[in-house]
Amino acid sequence: MKILVTGGTGFIGSHTCVELLDSGYEVVILDNLSNSQRDVVKKIQTITQKTVHFYEGDCCDKQMVEKIFKEHHIDAVIHFAGYKAVGESVCKPLMYYQNNLMSTLTLCEVMNQYECKQLVFSSSATVYGDPEIVPIDETSKLGPTTNPYGTTKLYIEQILRDLYVSDPSWNIALLRYFNPIGAHASGFIGESPNDIPNNLMPYIVKVANKELPQLHVFGNDYDTHDGTGIRDYIHVVDLAKGHICSINNFLLEHVGVEAYNLGTGFGYSVLDVVHTFMKVNDVDVPYVIDERRPGDIASCYAKTEKAYQELGWKAEKNLNDMCKDAWNYVKHFKLQ
Ligand code: NAD
Numbered sequence: 001m002k003i004l005v006t007g008g009t010g011f012i013g014s015h016t017c018v019e020l021l022d023s024g025y026e027v028v029i030l031d032n033l034s035n036s037q038r039d040v041v042k043k044i045q046t047i048t049q050k051t052v053h054f055y056e057g058d059c060c061d062k063q064m065v066e067k068i069f070k071e072h073h074i075d076a077v078i079h080f081a082g083y084k085a086v087g088e089s090v091c092k093p094l095m096y097y098q099n100n101l102m103s104t105l106t107l108c109e110v111m112n113q114y115e116c117k118q119l120v121f122s123s124s125a126t127v128y129g130d131p132e133i134v135p136i137d138e139t140s141k142l143g144p145t146t147n148p149y150g151t152t153k154l155y156i157e158q159i160l161r162d163l164y165v166s167d168p169s170w171n172i173a174l175l176r177y178f179n180p181i182g183a184h185a186s187g188f189i190g191e192s193p194n195d196i197p198n199n200l201m202p203y204i205v206k207v208a209n210k211e212l213p214q215l216h217v218f219g220n221d222y223d224t225h226d227g228t229g230i231r232d233y234i235h236v237v238d239l240a241k242g243h244i245c246s247i248n249n250f251l252l253e254h255v256g257v258e259a260y261n262l263g264t265g266f267g268y269s270v271l272d273v274v275h276t277f278m279k280v281n282d283v284d285v286p287y288v289i290d291e292r293r294p295g296d297i298a299s300c301y302a303k304t305e306k307a308y309q310e311l312g313w314k315a316e317k318n319l320n321d322m323c324k325d326a327w328n329y330v331k332h333f334k335l336q
């Protein structure tokens with residue numbers, strides 16, 4: 001089976017390509033390299049010892065997407081391509097709506113044309129907005145979202161539901177990721193933001209690597225065990241495997257359109273993560289307690305039963321693994 005992976009050289013996409021290839025799927029990547037590097041293709045091939053077909057191009061470019069479908073018989077698509085920085089989406093909402101929505105619309109149009117109707121979409125726990133109850137299950141209320149990035153995910157989920165209503169032969173998995181961190185154990189691929197990171201793990205890594213002086217912990221007065229925010233961190237390799245289970249499930253049954261939480265079901269505080277990172281990697285991560293970050297919530301973690309029961313998937317790696325692999329990637333990255 002041949003899978004088109006849009007955004008396949010990005011953080012989650014690259015790990016998913018490795019798992020797809022290791023599971024015997026053929027992989028075609030479409031990525032415009034707006035937030036990733038071309039050499040990731042080589043690294044995926046080095047890890048798996050398999051070949052991938054790579055197209056540098058934009059998923060909003062219909063001719064480009066058509067070219068791929070003309071040249072390959074695509075059985076299913078995993079759609080990662082999109083912008084993902086929450087803060088940037090607040091400053092540049094049009095850019096976010098344009099890219100995230102248009103890439104999806106263009107892709108679906110071409111998929112329809114070529115009778116390819118199996119799609120896995122990268123959604124996010126951000127669609128739940130500020131959850132009323134944790135753990136969050138898939139039937140929890142959606143929105144209101146707190147930023148344009150989150151709204152693009154909510155809109156796209158709705159667009160895909162409408163598409164399914166119009167044509168029930170579609171199979172669509174909406175995968176709502178919690179907080180993916182970590183890296184491939186080989187150290188070849190991982191997350192390497194160029195700018196000052198907004199997210200916790202890349203920031204910790206830069207502090208540990210002495211590229212930044214200290215971590216700012218955003219608030220220690222939340223109603224949590226140590227006062228700092230709680231999230232459901234999930235190893236990116238576990239997350240990648242969730243996509244393989246979704247694709248496998250399409251082969252077993254007609255799914256229709258279904259949303260699945262991809263998280264571990266466990267919540268860890270900011271200080272839990274910092275202390276685990278220092279301990280397992282034997283490094284120092286100096287931190288100061290700061291004000292709460294606007295828009296942050298106290299606690300967010302997943303109920304994961306649906307993915308286990310229907311996809312046969314559950315996360316296997318723990319916080320120690322996530323912290324070790326995130327650091328291993330940085331050490332490896334420096335040597336490359
Ligand atoms: P990423 O930025 O590392 O990967 C996205 C890839 O898409 C990049 O390689 C980028 O170059 C490419 N891209 C962007 N727009 C494109 C376009 N129009 N055409 C072709 N390629 C394009 O991000 P990621 O962390 O791997 O996230 C992948 C997906 O998962 C995104 O849709 C993101 O919104 C979603 N997601 C990510 C997280 C997270 O914490 N990383 C959480 C929830 C959901």
Ligand code: UD1
Pocket residue numbers: 086124125126146150178179180198199200201203215216217218219228229230231270293295296
């Ligand atoms: C954010 C996005 C979410 C996105 C996710 C992963 C918001 C509101 N949500 O989630 O849409 O899917 O990233 O990309 O932005 N923290 C610090 N110091 C830091 C950075 C973070 O204390 O320098 C704390 C935060 O307050 C939070 C936790 O660490 O409690 C995790 O933050 P982060 O990694 O940014 O993820 P989220 O805010 O959960």
